[in-house]
Amino acid sequence: MKPDFAAIVGMGNVLTGTDMAPYLSEERGLYHGSALAVLRPGSAGEVAAVVKACAAAGIAVVPQGGNTGLCGGGVPDGRAVVVSTERLTRIRALDPINFTLTAEAGCVLATLQAAAEERDCLFPLSLAAEGSCRIGGNISTNAGGVNVLRYGNTRDLVLGLEVVLPDGRVWDGLRALRKDNTGYDLKHLFIGAEGTLGIVTACTLKLFPRPREIATAMVALPDPESALAILAAARSASGDAVTACELIPRIGVDLCVAHVAGARDPFDRPYPWVLLLELASSRPGGLREALEGVLEAALENGHALDAVLAESGEQRKALWRIREGVPEAQKKEGGSIKHDVAVATSRVPEMLRRCTAAVEESLPGVRVVAFGHLGDGNIHFNLTQPAGADKQAFLAEWARMNRLVHDIVADMGGSVSAEHGIGRLKIEEMARYKSEVELDLMRRVKAALDPQGIMNPGKILP
Secondary structure, X not given: OOOOHHHHHOHHHEEOHHHHHHHOEOXXXXXXXXXOEEEOOOOHHHHHHHHHHHHHHOOEEEEEOOOOOOOOOOOOOOOXXXXXXXXXXXXXXXXXXXXXXXXXXXXXXXXXXXXXXXXXXXXXXXXXXXXXXEHXXXXXXXOOOOOHHHHOOHHHHEEEEEEXXXXXXXXXXXXXXXXXXXXXXXXXXXXXXXXXXXXXXXXXEEOEEOOOEEEEEEEEEOOHHXXXXXXXXXXXXXXXXXXXXXXXXXXXXXXXXXXXXXXXXXXXXXXXXXXXXEEEEOOOOOHHHXXXXXHHHHHHHOOOOEEEEOOOXXXXXXXXXXXXXXXXXXXXXXXXXXXXXXXXXXXXXHHHHHHHHHHHHXXXXXXXXXXXXXXXXXXXXXXXXXXXXXXXXXXXXXXXHHHHHHHHHHHOOOEOEOOOOOOOOOHHHHHHHOOHHHHHHHHXXXXXXXXXXXXXXXXXXX
């Protein structure tokens, strides 16, 4: 018998037909799916009732937050319902003494950032989609972003979870404790699981003191090795106050200046690489002086060729616009084959050299746009089509380019998915690069929690 979803969530929150369209495709347009319905429950109890009814009827459940993922993890495929968290938007508690915030899974990330700031606190998770992504999706993909160097991934920011399990039971693990050594830490099963083990409906998050001083600089470099030297010096000189360390190649700056409104090169010469470095502290005074000292020494020893320090909030935004505009600018140049890879920070220059040589030899004319989070070893090794090339012919090389890049990264002990997850896009990569022991353990966890296999089927596990 087909479940009466309208009796659970209300007729207006059961979408069918063309109303489902925004929920059936993902950010890049790589995947388009189909579903029986899109459901928008308004509470954890309604989510639980929906999942329980689906379990009884053998209907698959695809959880979805802001649908900003880049690997197809939220796209349904066939006999499934999409369970959107967009109505789960209550901030249940904010404790500035305990430095914790408890919120429902459908809260937009930027909303949580603003709520923390109103109470003189900081929630440090920050990424390009923060104006539309939802915290449940951030948790389910273990999102990274620009502040991982200082504050860690989403996994490091979660103290507790409320989760609807595949049988419809609710696990209430919303604890606001820094210390709880009572057996298995169950929340970590669901962080990064992309909805394959349950639906996160609420979370308790760590907050931090709000920064009182921020110092931002863009540094011109001769090579990536110099960036590592500057990063090490900045961490030491500032008492480890570096919050962001973003590497951008010449082509990335050029594409931004050409295609992103308001973007301009802060330097009067085309340097090979630039580094966006940001320091922040809750104690005002001394941070800018520390950064100036690091840059002066780098200019003297040749690690820096030039440097610009932001003198105002607007200048800081202008420097960040160059970094944030790289993905947008790439779209204007045709097809882009993307890699979200990570190696040990100290080996990033080696990875860049090896991967660049491999793809340029294999596909003459390809333009390597390798940029991103140098401080935590995560580089978006993106390939833009050769100038004038056919876009579809270039994109047909995706699997071949993946193999070249990912084999090198794996050989270096790295990861082929640093912060974007697996979804549907990288299932074959999981089969190739994960050991049989790892895959077996993951399959056992999946079978134990979701024996019917109804939670987000076809994602993560090959």
